[in-house]
Every structure is written in structure tokens, then in C-alpha cells.
Amino acid sequence: MNSAPRKPCTREFIRTFDKMTTDEQRFDYLLRLADSDLVLAQRLGEWIGHGPVLEEDIALTNVGLDLLGQARLWLAYAGEVEARFAGAGRSEDALAFLRDSGEFRNLLLVEQPNGNYADTMARQFYFDAWHRLLLVELTRSCDARIAEIAAKALKEVTYHAERSADWVIRLGDGTDESHAKMQAAIDDLWMYTGEMFDPDETEVALAEDRIACDVRALLPAWRGTITAILTEATLTVPEREWMQRGGKHGVHTEHLGRMLSTMQWMQRAYPGAQW
Amino acid sequence: MERSEWPLWEVFIRSQHGLAHKHVGSLHAPDSEMAIKNARDVYTRRNEGVSIWVVRSADITATSPDAKEPLFEPANSKAYRHPTFFPMPDEVKHI
Numbered sequence: 001m002n003s004a005p006r007k008p009c010t011r012e013f014i015r016t017f018d019k020m021t022t023d024e025q026r027f028d029y030l031l032r033l034a035d036s037d038l039v040l041a042q043r044l045g046e047w048i049g050h051g052p053v054l055e056e057d058i059a060l061t062n063v064g065l066d067l068l069g070q071a072r073l074w075l076a077y078a079g080e081v082e083a084r085f086a087g088a089g090r091s092e093d094a095l096a097f098l099r100d101s102g103e104f105r106n107l108l109l110v111e112q113p114n115g116n117y118a119d120t121m122a123r124q125f126y127f128d129a130w131h132r133l134l135l136v137e138l139t140r141s142c143d144a145r146i147a148e149i150a151a152k153a154l155k156e157v158t159y160h161a162e163r164s165a166d167w168v169i170r171l172g173d174g175t176d177e178s179h180a181k182m183q184a185a186i187d188d189l190w191m192y193t194g195e196m197f198d199p200d201e202t203e204v205a206l207a208e209d210r211i212a213c214d215v216r217a218l219l220p221a222w223r224g225t226i227t228a229i230l231t232e233a234t235l236t237v238p239e240r241e242w243m244q245r246g247g248k249h250g251v252h253t254e255h256l257g258r259m260l261s262t263m264q265w266m267q268r269a270y271p272g273a274q275w
Numbered sequence: 276m277e278r279s280e281w282p283l284w285e286v287f288i289r290s291q292h293g294l295a296h297k298h299v300g301s302l303h304a305p306d307s308e309m310a311i312k313n314a315r316d317v318y319t320r321r322n323e324g325v326s327i328w329v330v331r332s333a334d335i336t337a338t339s340p341d342a343k344e345p346l347f348e349p350a351n352s353k354a355y356r357h358p359t360f361f362p363m364p365d366e367v368k369h370i
Contacts, residue, residue, distance in 0.1 A: 053281070055302050059316035163312055170305060 021209050023085040025202045026143070027078055028105065029212050031095070032248055034074030035106035038096055039256070040127060041068035042263050046114055059163070063124070066156040071096070073149045097267035101257045102250040109192035111247075111256040115185065118178070121167040122185035128161035129225045130196045130218065137213035146211065165229045172233025179234065186230065187238050194243025197222070203248075283332040284310040286317075288324040294369050296328050307331075 044064030051057025075092040083089030090098075109127055114120045135157055138150035171182040197219045199207065206212035230237050246252065266273060281303040287296035299318050304310035310329040319327070338346060350356070 053303060055304060055313040055317055059313060062316050062320070159315075166309065166312070170309070 021202075021205045021211065023081050025206055026211060027081045027085070028202055029206050030074050030078035030081060030146075032105040034071045034078060034095070035104050036110050036127070036131075037067040037071035037074065039104065039106040039259070040110040040123075041065070041071060042259060043110065043112075043114055043123075044120075047120065052117055060120075063160050063163070066153075066160065070149070070153045070156070073152070077145050077149065093267065097264045101252050101260055104247075104250060104252065104256060104260070106247050106252075106256075107192070107195055108244055108247040108253055109189060109195070111253060111259060112189060112192065113255055116181060117167075118171050118181040118185040119188070121164055121171065122182065122189050124160070124164040125168045125229070126189060126193050126196075126226070128157060128164045129222055129229075130193075132157045132161045133218045133221055134213055134215065137218070140210075141212070142210040165225075168229055168235070169233040172230070172235040182233065183235050186235055190238035190240060191242060191244045195245045195247055198243070198245055200248055281305050284314075284329045285332050285335060286310075286314040287328040287330070288314075288318055289326040289328075290324055291322075296326065299323075301332060304329075 041064045044060055044067070047057065047060055047064075049057065051060060072092055075095045078095060079089035079091060081089070107127070109123060112119075112123055132154070135150045135154040139147050139154060141147045141150065168182060168186075171178040173179070174182075197215050199215050203212050204214065207214035227237050244253075282305075283301055284304055284307075285301050286299050288299045289296045302310065302313050302317055304313045307329055311327055314327050314329055318324070
């Protein structure tokens with residue numbers, strides 16, 4: 001990687017680093033972390049009652065619940081950071097249920113429809129492998145809250161990554177039909193993976209301040225994991241280089257709006273409703 | 276395409292407080308590794324365990340219900356085998 005060498009996370013550094021990046025940027029970054037978790041949790045929730053077997057229905061929903069819990073931690077912190085520059089910060093619910101798709105900052109990968117089980121597992125596999133590497137780095141963030149949330153999430157995500165890789169191997173190295181479906185899913189979603197390693201100015205600046213992670217540095221390890229698992233699964237690693245991007249700036253695929261209308265209708269129809 | 280069922284597995288969990296793994300139920304899984312993972316998700320959601328065993332149900336040899344009388348009746352009339360006639364020291368644990 002060719003970004004600046006890491007500055008030490010000393011007390012002097014922590015005292016001055018606020019001057020380089022703003023709370024607005026940090027808020028934006030926290031939304032990115034929160035929204036990918038939240039959107040994927042909602043997608044996994046769509047499988048409830050539709051899983052291929054009872055055990056898998058429970059297991060996949062557990063993963064969704066973990067991600068929802070993580071999204072809540074990121075959103076709660078985002079609301080606190082928002083209060084610092086906007087006077088008042090929005091609640092978790094307001095951020096989750098009252099923003100339109102253009103305000104969502106999630107990766108395009110996680111908003112893609114569930115499709116068949118291979119599609120769901122390919123999406124999970126790509127995301128989990130990246131998510132785990134990201135959280136490992138974020139546990140060393142100079143923002144103590146980010147480091148704390150990352151450490152808690154990492155334990156859950158380490159298991160997610162193991163589970164989705166297991167499924168890719170079993171479906172890839174399974175029957176002819178499962179192999180074909182798994183390869184198709186791996187190929188179809190490939191173009192949404194580039195965005196995970198493509199930081200914008202906000203992310204680069206926050207990474208230099210040791211608040212965020214420079215995602216460019218995660219690519220070799222991610223490629224290594226993906227290649228090892230796909231090889232074990234007797235699958236071919238996609239080679240196409242053209243990648244979709246836009247999620248970090250609110251430019252989404254057509255799938256997100258429809259998903260949000262399902263996710264948000266209750267709060268939209270009955271504002272402030274609680275149960 | 277032939278649709279074959281995944282084999283059944285018996286799940287044993289060792290709880291925080293016990294030394295022994297206890298049978299908690301069964302589940303379906305394609306292989307032992309996935310059976311462990313499924314058991315984790317189905318049976319340890321509420322922090323029940325510190326260790327999991329899975330055993331293929333087909334590998335368990337069980338007594339036959341018909342053999343109940345010859346196997347277990349004879350022990351009924353031998354009260355002297357029960358350790359109820361002497362005090363148990365407090366230091367002895369896991370009984």
C-alpha cells in the first residue's frame with residue numbers, strides 16, 4: 001500500500017487529531033459502517049421462515065441479528081457525533097427508518113437480493129471476509145468508541161466468516177447443480193466487491209488520522225482468503241476487473257429502495273411508534 | 276434429482292457448571308463440522324455451554340425397550356447398593 005506511514009496513537013496525537021478531520025466526516029464514516037450491517041441484516045431477515053432447513057433458518061437469522069446489533073451500536077454513536085456539529089443528533093430509529101435510499105451509505109454488495117441460497121452465501125462470503133479484516137484494523141482505531149465496538153463485533157464476525165466459507169465450500173464442491181449455482185453466484189456478485197477496497201477522500205483522511213481503516217491495505221489478505229476458499233470449493237476466482245461503485249455516496253442499485261420501503265413502512269406510516 | 280435427507284446428529288452440551296456433557300437434543304446436518312455449527316446456533320443461543328459434542332444418531336447403540344425387565348428390574352431389590360447409609364463429605368464435588 002502507498003498511503004502515509006501510520007502515525008502513532010499517542011496521547012499527543014489523540015489530542016490534536018480532531019483538527020485534521022471533522023465530526024461531519026466521522027459521522028459519514030460511521031453511517032457507512034452502520035448501513036452495511038443494517039441493510040445486510042434486513043436482507044437476512046427476509047429468509048426467516050424460508051430457510052432450506054430448520055437448522056439453517058435459525059443459524060442464518062442469528063447472523064442477521066448479530067449484524068443488527070452491530071448496526072445499532074454504530075448508529076447510536078453516529079447520533080452522538082452528529083449532536084456535536086448539528087446541535088442535536090438523531091436517534092438510532094430515526095437514522096435507520098427515516099432516511100431515504102440516497103442517504104444510505106452501505107456497500108452495493110449487501111443490498112443485492114437474496115436470490116437462491118448460493119447467491120445469499122456468495123454475498124455473505126465476500127462481505128464476511130472483508131468485514132473481519134476491517135474490524136481487526138478498527139480495533140486499533142484512535143477513536144476509543146470505534147475500537148470498542150469493533151472488538152465486540154469481531155468475535156461475532158469471525159464466526160460469520162467461518163460459516164459462510166463453509167457453505168461456499170460445501171455448495172461448490174457438492175453436486176453438479178450446486179457447483180453451477182455457486183459459481184454463477186460468485187461471478188454475478190464479483191463486480192460489487194471492488195467498492196470495498198476503494199476509499200474516498202473522507203476515508204483516506206480519517207485513515208491518516210488513525211480513526212478509520214485504509215481499506216486499500218485489506219485487498220491482498222482478502223484476495224488470499226477468497227482464492228483459498230474458492231480453490232478448495234473447486235470454483236474459479238472471477239477475473240473481471242470492471243467494478244460497480246457508488247454506495248458510499250448514496251448512489252445505489254434499484255434494489256435498495258424497494259428493500260427500504262419494506263423495512264421503513266411502519267415508522268413512516270406510524271411515526272414514533274414503539275412496541 | 277434425488278433428494279436425500281441430511282443425517283441426524285445427537286447433540287451434547289457441557290454447561291458452565293457441569294463437568295459432563297449432557298444430551299440436549301438432535302438436529303440435521305450434512306457433516307460433523309456443520310453439525311457442531313448448527314448445534315452452536317440452535318442450542319447455545321442463551322449462553323448455555325462451554326463445549327459441544329455431536330454424534331451421528333445412527334452410531335448410537337441403545338438398549339431395547341423390550342429388555343427393560345431383565346436389564347433393570349434385578350437392581351430394584353438391592354437397596355444396599357445405594358450410597359445412602361453413610362454421610363457425604365462436603366468436599367466431594369460433582370456427584
